[in-house]
Amino acid sequence: MHILLWFKRRFIPDMDHFVQSEIASRLDEAIAAGEHFPTTGIIRVAHSASPVVPTFQSNVEDLINDLPPGSALTPVDFEAFVHRTMASAMIQLILGKDYLSPDNIKRVEKIAVEVATLGGIFQNMSWFARTFPRVWRIATWLRVFLYSIPINFILGIGHEVYHQLGQIDAYDKEGHRDSDGGTAFTWARKYVDHSQGQIGVLDRLWILTVVLGMIFASVHQTAVVMVWIAFELAKRPEDVKLIREEMDREGMSMRYASLRRFEYLDSFIREVMRTKGDTLSTVRMTTMDVPLGGYIIPSGSFVIPLATQSHESELFHGKKAREFIGDRWVGQEKPASMLSPSYWPFGLGRWACPGRTLAVAEIKVLMLLLLQRTDFTLEGDDYKVVDPLTVTSVAPEGILLFRRCA
Numbered sequence: 001m002h003i004l005l006w007f008k009r010r011f012i013p014d015m016d017h018f019v020q021s022e023i024a025s026r027l028d029e030a031i032a033a034g035e036h037f038p039t040t041g042i043i044r045v046a047h048s049a050s051p052v053v054p055t056f057q058s059n060v061e062d063l064i065n066d067l068p069p070g071s072a073l074t075p076v077d078f079e080a081f082v083h084r085t086m087a088s089a090m091i092q093l094i095l096g097k098d099y100l101s102p103d104n105i106k107r108v109e110k111i112a113v114e115v116a117t118l119g120g121i122f123q124n125m126s127w128f129a130r131t132f133p134r135v136w137r138i139a140t141w142l143r144v145f146l147y148s149i150p151i152n153f154i155l156g157i158g159h160e161v162y163h164q165l166g167q168i169d170a171y172d173k174e175g176h177r178d179s180d181g182g183t184a185f186t187w188a189r190k191y192v193d194h195s196q197g198q199i200g201v202l203d204r205l206w207i208l209t210v211v212l213g214m215i216f217a218s219v220h221q222t223a224v225v226m227v228w229i230a231f232e233l234a235k236r237p238e239d240v241k242l243i244r245e246e247m248d249r250e251g252m253s254m255r256y257a258s259l260r261r262f263e264y265l266d267s268f269i270r271e272v273m274r275t276k277g278d279t280l281s282t283v284r285m286t287t288m289d290v291p292l293g294g295y296i297i298p299s300g301s302f303v304i305p306l307a308t309q310s311h312e313s314e315l316f317h318g319k320k321a322r323e324f325i326g327d328r329w330v331g332q333e334k335p336a337s338m339l340s341p342s343y344w345p346f347g348l349g350r351w352a353c354p355g356r357t358l359a360v361a362e363i364k365v366l367m368l369l370l371l372q373r374t375d376f377t378l379e380g381d382d383y384k385v386v387d388p389l390t391v392t393s394v395a396p397e398g399i400l401l402f403r404r405c406a
């Protein structure tokens with residue numbers, strides 16, 4: 001973490017600005033303006049430049065085509081499916097359609113997991129890493145910085161992005177629309193030095209660093225949370241029934257505004273995020289001695305609060321705080337992306353996750369498409385939490401079995 005503080009430029013605020021200005025403020029463009037479609041049958045998408053719905057639709061279609069005909073339940077590697085799906089959608093959203101290729105999808109999946117590894121997210125899971133943390137950290141940094149990032153990012157995608165950033169003015173004059181070039185190139189325009197007519201070398205390298213961070217932030221955690229939501233849906237057929245009734249009622253438009261009407265599904269997502277446990281990613285460092293709960297936290301300390309202390313607190317959530325109640329939030333005007341001291345799976349305050357509205361919308365789109373076309377259940381009707389301290393970064397383990405809807 002300390003390394004980020006060495007940068008003169010501000011990495012996290014720049015990523016934050018990127019998401020706020022290019023993605024969160026234009027969610028309908030990012031998601032897709034879909035037309036209404038019946039609960040079974042083909043989905044039509046009106047706005048082909050929008051990456052999320054068409055990509056999710058075509059990946060769900062592939063998943064269904066791989067299932068055998070009939071009613072046999074078939075295991076699907078769901079974690080790989082959601083990573084692939086998120087990587088495809090985010091490549092298009094961040095870099096543009098020209099970058100979408102099977103090789104780039106694999107590279108982005110790999111980069112997302114490698115940056116997660118670099119952040120120590122998987123450290124708990126390895127005996128070697130727990131026993132020799134320093135050696136593990138040095139070996140991991142060397143592997144990721146000297147091998148994975150150069151091979152998968154710099155040689156794979158980075159040099160093309162670097163080249164395109166150098167052409168950005170010429171690109172504008174050719175009359176390409178923003179959505180063709182990806183949000184990274186729209187955002188990068190603020191770096192054009194108009195006296196030179198170009199983006200300078202250092203700025204281009206900086207933009208690449210921010211793009212790398214964005215790929216990690218937008219792919220990995222959302223994919224992992226999709227696994228959580230699908231596993232919980234598979235365990236709770238009574239909630240699935242209510243969500244399907246809502247799908248019939250609402251008519252299944254895929255516009256961002258329409259997605260917000262899926263109140264039951266939203267409540268279910270919020271309840272999964274509230275009850276799933278801790279993720280040590282909301283971190284703060286004290287810049288002065290801070291009094292807290294009768295103690296003084298010295299300046300320069302990392303503070304990592306445990307979300308479960310708020311999420312399972314009876315003070316906030318009543319006697320049934322530890323129970324999973326799928327419709328707990330229906331009619332409460334508390335959507336899954338709305339944070340407060342009683343609910344902060346996306347962090348809290350000034351540095352809360354700027355991508356949370358996109359993430360929740362993406363989770364909704366995928367779950368609606370899956371519930372529309374498939375039935376799914378969990379082998380053994382259960383899953384295993386692999387690491388209770390990093391639940392939104394490490395997917396739970398379980399096998400989802402799918403069949404086409406009758």
Ligand code: HEM
Nearest residue numbers: 015016217218221222225282346347348351352353355359
């Ligand atoms: C379900 C999926 C996601 C989860 C659980 C999640 C969670 C988080 C958390 C806990 C933080 C730290 C917040 C804090 O310190 O208060 C964070 C920060 C961040 N997230 Fe997300 N996130 C998700 C999806 C996304 C997506 C889709 C994007 C981008 C499109 C994104 C972009 C970011 C960025 C840029 C930051 C740094 C923000 C800052 O510190 O100002 N996240 N996220």
